[in-house]
Each structure stands twice: as structure tokens, then as C-alpha cells.
Amino acid sequence: MTTTDPSPSPAPRPPGRSFDDISVGEQESVERLLTPENLQLFAALAGSGASVDAGIAGRAFAGAGAWVGGLVAAAIGDCLPGVALACRGQRLRFPAPVRAGDRLRVTVAVAERRAAEGSLLLRCSCVNEAGETVIDGEVEVAPADVPGADALPEPGIHIGPDGDRRRLMARAGALAPIRVAVVHPCDEASLSAALDARRAGLIEPVLVAPRAKLDAVAAQCGLDLAGIEVIDAAHSHAAADRAVALAGQGEVEALMKGSLHTDELMSAVLAPASRLRTKRRISHCFVLQAPGYPRPVIVTDAAINLAPDLAQKADIVRNAIELAQVIGVPEPKVAILAAVETVNPAMPATLDAAALCKMADRGQITGGRLDGPLAFDNAISLAAARTKGIVSPVAGQADILLVPDLESGNMLAKQLIYLGQAASAGIVMGARVPVILTSRADSRQARIASCALALLLAHHYRQAAP
CATH class of the missing domain: 3.10.129.10 (Hotdog Thioesterase)
Known part of the structure; x- marks a missing residue:
């Protein structure tokens, strides 16, 4: 038209x-x-x-x-x-x-x-x-x-989340959908999310849940399950175990959280018998796009690792760099956040930041450009960095924000989403398959974008297994 x-x-x-x-x-x-x-x-x-x-x-x-x-x-x-x-x-x-x-x-x-x-x-x-x-x-x-x-x-300049969401969906739309085990989708939000992602051509869902409960939710919400594979499981714990087994056997290429608690699913993923563990620490990445920032930014870890030590932070950075590269950032800029931009022996986050930068200098962390410690304003604002005299290839241009701990990361991510109107998606890295962690508060667009991330990662893992 x-x-x-x-x-x-x-x-x-x-x-x-x-x-x-x-x-x-x-x-x-x-x-x-x-x-x-x-x-x-x-x-x-x-x-x-x-x-x-x-x-x-x-x-x-x-x-x-x-x-x-x-x-x-x-x-x-x-x-x-x-x-x-x-x-x-x-x-x-x-x-x-x-x-x-x-x-x-x-x-x-x-x-x-x-x-x-x-x-x-x-x-x-x-x-x-x-x-x-x-x-x-x-x-x-x-x-x-x-x-x-x-x-x-x-x-031209894309202000707001929609330009980047369209680019993400365009990249994912060029790939064939993947089989995803959807674990215990026994409420309207999680079941609708799986069906929406199926209609978008991103996933072929395998619903793992108590069949009677699943059918009741579908009937109540007017959702059609015709043509969708369903695996009956007695309860949420059994559903998590069965879905993880499917992933470990290579029958599905990703896992998607339904209405069970995150700990139930991740405990099954982390179990020694799961066959999903790798040498890397498992971590979560939020991919956020705020209207006032010219590029998507990955905030990590805001969902899994409570108070990571130096070695764990190194793996969290490696996971985030890999995700950034998969979504099209060849050499992401990593800002290691702290409350200040100088090294202070009384502030462990600043010591970890300095050590991580030196690890990157020595080739222990590759694929990205690291700098820190950086306060949040210096990480995302060139003007703030210049005011403080910071000369850095990362300051004001960060693609990845490594937070000191889960509490600060969770608050930062949710502030960007709810106060900064950031579009969001989330994915778990470090396992042999991507894990889509959805929340009851997530929007439809956030759930679909998270499935798009899983699709991109699954195809990447076919060529470079984690």
C-alpha cells in the first residue's frame, strides 16, 4: 500500500x-x-x-x-x-x-x-x-x-527499541525453527508465549507438563493445542527432569521456562546427570534496548549468580561476549561496573574489575574490549566520561554491563525496563543448550524476542558447540 x-x-x-x-x-x-x-x-x-x-x-x-x-x-x-x-x-x-x-x-x-x-x-x-x-x-x-x-x-538513527527488535527478528526469521521443550506451561502467560513463538516461526514447542492441567488451561484460555507435541509429566519437578533429559539426548535444542519456579528448572539443568553442563559457569543475560541509548546493551548477571567471585565473573563475561557476537556485535565493549571508576582496595568490585581487564590483556578473556572499574554513568555516557577525564575505548559506548552481584544487576535491569521503557529479552548462557527464562511480568514482545535469541544461539551451537 x-x-x-x-x-x-x-x-x-x-x-x-x-x-x-x-x-x-x-x-x-x-x-x-x-x-x-x-x-x-x-x-x-x-x-x-x-x-x-x-x-x-x-x-x-x-x-x-x-x-x-x-x-x-x-x-x-x-x-x-x-x-x-x-x-x-x-x-x-x-x-x-x-x-x-x-x-x-x-x-x-x-x-x-x-x-x-x-x-x-x-x-x-x-x-x-x-x-x-x-x-x-x-x-x-x-x-x-x-x-x-x-x-x-x-x-538513520534508531531511537527506541523497535529498530533493534526488527533487526533481531529479521536475523532470526532467516533461520529454520528449532524444537524447544517448554517446561510446565500451565498458565495463560507461558502457554500463550510458546504458541506465539510458534506462530512467529521461531520454535516448534514440545510441551512437557501434566496433560490434564495443560488441557484445562488451554480450554479456559481458548488456546488451540492441535498439532503440538505434548509429553505428560506428573508435576513441575518431573517436567523439568524430563525436559532436561530431552535436551541432554539432543531431541530438543533449547529449554523454555513455563509456570514453574526458576530454581526447579535450573536445578535440573545443573544436575550432574543432565549432560548439559560445560566448562563454563552458567549465567543469565538480559538484552535491553532503551530509547535514550543508541545500541542494545547486555546486563549480566541479574538472575542466577548471587555474588560471583573473580573466576565466575570471567565466565560471565565470556558468556556475554559470545551472545553479543551471535546477535551481531563482532567485538563488544564490556564495562565492568562498580560505584566508582578508580581501584579502591576497600571495594572488592573495583579489584575484580582491574583483574578482569588484566586477564583480557593476557588473552585469558578474548573477543571483546574490557574496561573497568566504571561507574554506570561513565559506562553509558561519553559526556560523563569526558567530564571525569576518562580516556577509554569502552566508556560511553558499552555493549555489555557486567554488574558486581545479582542484586545490583536485577535492580539495574528492572529500572531500565520499568523506568527507562527498555525493550527486553533474556537467555541463560553456559549450558549446552540455551535456556529461555521467562517471567510472568514479561511482555509478549519480550517473550518472543527471548525465543529469537534462543534460535540464533541454537544455530550457532550447531557450528560451535559450547
């Missing part, structure tokens, strides 16, 4: 200017009307089955932040024409919702030229026709050939 944007397009700047010709104070604006057709296309790209029609006009649409992000990218392109750009960092806020029917005006102004870094700081704002600010903040850009800069994803 072809739609016509009723908004006028600004005349492009004359070609021939270079990055060095851009002056402080220059600015450009892009104005567009957010139509129901825009939202329909956005919903299709995001993988939502929701129908969008004229009745949505005037209602808030939280996911449209990514659509507005495209306007920011367009305005940057008009402000800096003909220049291949790379993103050094961004800090954007979304103080007000975007609604269908809003006429939005994005303005990008050159606020500062940073000669030492060879970059420009751009002030970005977006207002609706009522004058409300819906986006404000800063983006730092440099020519794409400047060392240390990350190329902007085409066609």
Missing part, C-alpha cells in the same frame, strides 16, 4: 559542503504529520498484529518514539548534507507522549564543534502543534571515518 504524507518536505541544502564547513548555530527542521497509515506500517514492521485505523486518532502511541527518531535522523541529514555520519553518543528524553494526528516539528541545531574529537554536538528537539516538547536532548556525530565512531544504522 502506498500512502502520501500530507506534510511538506523542506528544500535540501545545496550539495558540495563538507563536514568542516558546518558552523555552530546552523539548524534545520523537518515537519511531518503522524497519520494512522504511519502507525499501521510501524505496527507491521514491529511485528504487532494490532489493527490501526482512524479511531486511533488523538490517542497516545508509545512506540511512535522510534518513528519520531526517524525525523531526528532526517533533520540531521538535512543539517549535514552529503556527509557519511557516525554516532559518538546520544542523550535524548521523551517528556510527552506522541499521538496519532500530531503534527511534529523536529529541529536540529549545531551547538558545539569539538575540534579535539573531530565531532559536532547537535541539539535536538521535537514539538507538536500545541507547542509541547516530545523529544529533547543531544546527539554527537562525526564523519564515519573518524576512529572510535559507530556508524549510524541505515536509514
